[in-house]
Amino acid sequence: MTDPALLLDRAAIAATVERLGAEIAADHPDDVVLVGVLKGAAILLADLARAVRGPAVAVTCMAISRFAPDSGRVRILHDVDLDLTDRDVVLVEDLIDTGLTAAFLVRTLRERGARRVSVCALLDRSVRRIVPLDVEYRGLEIDEAFVVGYGLHVGDRYRNLPDIHVLDRSVIEADPAAYDRILYGDRA
Secondary structure, three states: OOOEEEEHHHHHHHHHHHHHHHHHHHOOOOEEEEEOOOOOOHHHHHHHHHOOOOOOOEEEEEEEEEOOOOOOOEEEEEEOOOEEEEEEEEEEEEEOOOOOOHHHHHHHHOOOOOOOOEEEEEEEEEEHHOOOOOOOOOEEEEEOEEEEEEEEOOOOOOOOOOOOOEEOOOOHHHOOOOHHHHHHHHHH
């Protein structure tokens, strides 16, 4: 089994989130609505809301269920609970891959009356992009690496890790708990 590789430690994540928050604040001097996509973006959303200093920040979430992997077809399980009419909105994602889901959510938020919808992703895997999508606020561009931690998961495992790790996809697909002892140590 290949040992996990550290992609971003908590200090690098914190610095990236601070940079993203400053970029969002500079582009939205009056107010902004951050819409986090659950569950993956929950940790990022909380940290990002604190990092956007200056404008008033409203926070809400959406939860989706995919009909089929990589299809972009989703069902909204939890919709925004704020009126978005004539407001600037930033869709917050942990990882954008094909862009299908994010493009769907951007369209949906525009349909809700948002004046402007931007996209923020901690990680962007644009090499797999299927649809055109502007990611205005990008933390880090990554390749095909399989990553977990800081909200990113496999079978709901590893979301709570403070760092982001690269795992061997074939190992984790064969046994989702394969890295428990390495990543969680004595807690596993």
